[in-house]
Amino acid sequence: MNEETLIPKLGVVTDIRIDTPDVKTFRVVGLDGKKVFEHIPGQCAMLSIPGVGEAMFSITSSPTNREFMEFSIKKCGCLTDWLHAMDVGQQITIRGPYGNGFPVETDLKGKDLLFIAGGIGLAPLRSVINYVRDNRANYGSIQIIYGSRSKEDLVDYQEILQEWMTDEGVEVNLTIDREQEGWDGHVGFVPNFVKELNPDLKKTVLMCGPPIMIKFTLAGLKELGFSETQVYTTMELRMKCGVGKCGRCNIGSKYVCKDGPVFRFDQLDELPNEY
Amino acid sequence: MKKLPLSQMPALYAAMAQGGALYLPVDNAAGDAQFTRWQEGMELSRALNTVRSAKDFFFPQTENLVSFRMQGKTIEIIDPRTEGEDFVLFGVRACDARSFTILDKVFLADPVDSYYKSRREHGTVVTLACTRPEETCFCQSFGIDPADPEGDAACWLTEDALYITARTAKGEALLARLDGLLEDADPAPVEAQKAQTAAILAKLPLAQFTTRSFGGDVLMKAFDSPKWASLSEACLGCGTCTFVCPTCQCYDIRDFDTGHGIQRYRCWDSCMYSDFTKMAHGNPRTSQLERFRQRFMHKLVYFPANNDGEYGCVGCGRCLAKCPISMNIVKVAKALEGDVHE
């Protein structure tokens, strides 16, 4: 860990991909052209434009990517508006990595994995999905259930089509909220879709999405017979320091920035419902 | 144990200030004690304690973390720090001395906060035993003995002399510097003072107050108590309790445009404030009840759960004295006690 946790490093944006009308994916490297730091899937980084703000974002690229880091960021506030308006070549500040990440080398190893994501919730899971795909022998089957408002709102759609769906042993199930022209896939909300697909109870679930989706999907999974110890999620709370000191992301005796952001639902059950 | 006659106090202050700074409680324009940089002629306040706690010296209300110079698409990062100044903090009470131990558990835990650490390293804490505790004092509930305070060095003021003893290597070094002023002393007057103070402590209205029923294992019981509603109903949502508290350590990080560049500074923040947990897309604590609960749950339950049972309170009584609506940790703990016991 960087000794000066509150002093960031410099990064430069080398590529900006427009994912959806309100999500862009930014490719970031250090000024030396190399990765700024290594991370575990599910960890986060503090990105900032000095004078505009600093905020925590999931690192959406996989650690197996040796060249750069990527961040898929939804436009929803002052800093993200700024990030969306910037051009390639812009320097930003970056510090991290923060948080525990998904237990890809321990609890998830050898498991059949079910990823469930809604909207921008795919961002933190993409890191794990690509990590698992790149270390295929260490894991069982992979199923990805992903939904968004519309076809245009599916983050990483090109990567999903061209890489994930063509990958043998990866099952991808996409859904959008409402019928639309040019879409012949599934239509409906994620929680119902999960129930329809009736996934095997042996699977370990990694879930991320809007709170309402999480709530109903978890209930659906429980109905199907999944237990809370099988389901992981990653949380988002306001953070300032990223290292468990500023107090902002404190829930119960946990600090989401360092004890999380990845939690199993049985762990969340022991925390006050303040997230 | 060493001592020096009270007439020699100015010389002692001058010696302590040599090679750095000396801060001690001095009466301000409002007549309240305030840690002030010593200058010749200043006298130690007779007040029991300062309005602002001593945490300011290690965790100041505002502090520049890093500066940036922006040009076009490029950013320059500048660490604004210069080598800190050695300082002596004199006249710290036992409660505030313990608060440093609590702050250490936050700021010196991995990853170490280098800003705080540097100040801790530069500071020598000289405590002063209490002889006239007030009704709002309850440090004894946390195993603190105000008559025998912690610190790098500890002092006792009697009618005619200041007694001083070193407790750490830093304290030894300070005493070595003061050696010409000090003479060996019989500790009997100090022991007598301790006994006298102990007798007063036993009679304090909050002498029997305890937070022992709280801790990590009662987390949900305490959290779910119906009492929070009435306890928090008059809370103004101000930051007085937080800012006078010696152990409250939450902070915000903000950017300030100086016109020549950006200063990123941190400043004290309060979980009592409505924007404390507010994000672009929502706020997990929308009511004052939730924010109020967070502050007390943190001190009584969450902090001990993570720190071997140590509470986030030292019983200094500042919040009892200063809350605009007179709601405080004592009232909260007493009200909740029944609920966590069931």
Place this chain on the structure above:
Amino acid sequence: MQSQLIERAKALLADGTVDRVLGWKAGEFAYDMTPALFSSAQELDEGFAYDAFCGANLSKYLVKESRKGGRVLAFLKPCDTYSMNQLLKEHRILRENVYLIGVPCQGKTDVETLRALGITSITAARQEGEDLVVETLYGQRRIPLAEAMAERCKACKGKKHMIYDERIGEEGELENPDRFGQVAALEAMSSEERFAFWRGELSRCIRCNACRNVCPACTCEQCVFDNPASGVDNKAAATSFEENMFHIIRAFHVAGRCTDCGECSRVCPQRIPLHLLNRKFIKDINTFYGEYQAGEEAEGRTPLTAYTEGDVEPSVVYTKGGND
């Protein structure tokens, strides 16, 4: 008096006039009353207090309470009724949901005032005739009540209630204290001296926002200082000048609406005489627009919100301010 208030509150709860009571609740010591709601006779018996330490102005709580459904009884001291009227004038309180009882007040003391007089370690206090008898850990202290009063009570506007549904006790008289002596003293200073005075006082500010949050005139849904979109939001002064601006801007925002209830100075943990900023505005409004007391009435226009041809021009304000 306390038992009279409790009995009346019980009766109004019992006959359904109100479903809860806003008053003061006794604490750990003799002086640490907390504003509180009581919804039963039992709660009133257990904790309701009314004595010389019940200084908190309860009117601002009615902004929220009057919107919670049902009807709330609030006890108001004479000076609190000015705040009440002002809040009604600004449409902040739903009048039909509150039942107001005017309670007499002989002036309030508070623990900070006693501490300033050197009386600390207070374990008990009682009124004996014209005296306040204070038991402390280090002996008994006796002090005339008039001396123990908070500064704001020494400049009391009078014991007459401006608004109530019913009143307990006799109708009081308006008084005409010298409220502006300290302001005049500040005006008499040179601008350098005055600047130094305020810089000194305001340098103690810790930006806890207690003054703002307690102020009955500060009822914005979101304060400009909390609003990231305002561009001036901050939690701590980034420069030493900002800490002054917070209070000066706040004084401007409440000008013409401040009733001089003195809560800002009462709650300030650093004992900054914030009320003097407001009193300066009140004095100037009196000078330039004619005598005006905010909160005397719940309706009507106010000097700073009503245009008349006789209004002073900004330039006149400038010259009359002694700057020519």
